[in-house]
Amino acid sequence: MSDAISCGSRLMQLLSAYGVDTVFGMPGVHTLEAYRGLEAAGIRHVGVRHEQGAGFMADGYARMSGRPGVCLLISGPGVTNAATPIGQAYSDSVPMLVITSVAANKDLGMGRGRLHEITDQARVTEPLTAFSAVAGDPQQVREHVARAFALFEARRARPVHISIPLDVFKAPDDQPVRRRTAHRRAAPDPEAVEAAAALLAGAARPVIIAGGGSLGASAALVALAERTGAAVVPTIAGKGVIPDSHPLALEATLDRAATQALIAAADVVLCVGTELAEPDIWLDGPLPLGGPLIRIDIDPAVLARDYDAAVALEADAGLALAALVEALPERPRPGPDRAAAVAGVRAAERAALTPLERKHIRVLEALRRAVPPEGVVYSDMTQLAYTGYAFYPCETPRRWFFPAGYGTLGYALPAAIGGQIAAPGRPVMVVVGDGGFQFTLQELGTAVEQKLPIPIILWNNDSLAQIRDGMVARKIPTIGVDQHNPDFLKLAEAYGCRTAGPRSFAELEAAVTSAFAADGPTVIELREGAPFLG
Known part of the structure; x- marks a missing residue:
């Protein structure tokens, strides 16, 4: 080709203008023009072992940093391999930009049997994205990115998925790149704020349910709780939005009986940044609410779905909560009666733990002692994490991440890699089960290559235990749930990882502390039946 800058190279400059510093991907013959411009644009490339890993890494990067995670993948199998993490990001409202190649414009939809061909690639990811578009020329690339x-x-x-045809990737692009003006978040309607404030001012037993949409509004949420005396229940995605040590904070126990009873007895319920989705409440129908509902959400569809809201505010959570605090009369901090009610619910939830959950709690307490206050946990779909998302203490947001909505196995390891790359100075830990680990364990190679000091807590019960337990409870034969596992520690050593098999809680804590100081990942295997776990 000529000396002109290609669209693929210009795209990397464009991403840099929007603040992108890292992309996760696997080079392919169809994306070479993008790779031509990576270094010149100052963008770091993290090579993966599977496109699913790239998607989860972008997700983990975004959850840690609050900025979009970016993938660069080939068409066809690259897209279908990444569909699962795209679905997870869609379900959990994670900003992710997936850029892929696609057949040349003249071949789109023709079914000619081109390499990696899908006759309508955009439609593959359309249900999993805010939008999926094909950029027909370099100017459309700019428009879709903006x-x-x-x-x-x-x-x-x-x-968002943007497909770029092969001829567009190679096309000359002599136009300068610039970032479009940032868009403002929606402010709340003043009349709706006044109506919501009036309900809260008259409430004696208010409850706030805080979802992932409130993570950036922690200070305003705590201020509102203290001004109204509201008990605060975080969802799984909202974990840490109010410190667990706060006297008005419940744990992420929205799916447990005592917490649901508190909400049913409330005289006003404020839901902020949450769908009240099934994985949060685990009920056949809507969550019973004891009083009128106030809803704050940036998505108007959420405001109208499933529940009748007395007041609905389509707005950014931080702006809406700050406006409510301003509109409410000042009150002294909540008295001991309200704090005692919250403490009673927390005690009731702890008293109702199963024997297995109590075992989990002992492990989680040891991990909490070993993880510094600023440490972050990426967890997988495993029973230890099901207890952990409720009861692992967090004092600030973005300290425990869990694939709640889509519920995919294999999330934790690659997501933690993305999170560690987003925040290299922060301790990052993985909690994963033996089943989920085998979905994406090949990304140990990426973690070793990148020299990431990640302790990987592998909870091993040689089965898909949650499904097995469900089969037993329903008197269904336990088919397909008892697995033949490899020797995970030998496998990890083959990748170049450090390993540990602790035989006491002291050894577990020491292994985690040592792992944070290492120059690569450490796989720490905990067998569910180990004597020291009780």
């Missing part, structure tokens, strides 16, 4: 970042900045964050 549209994506406008969505990330001002609306409900969800993944």
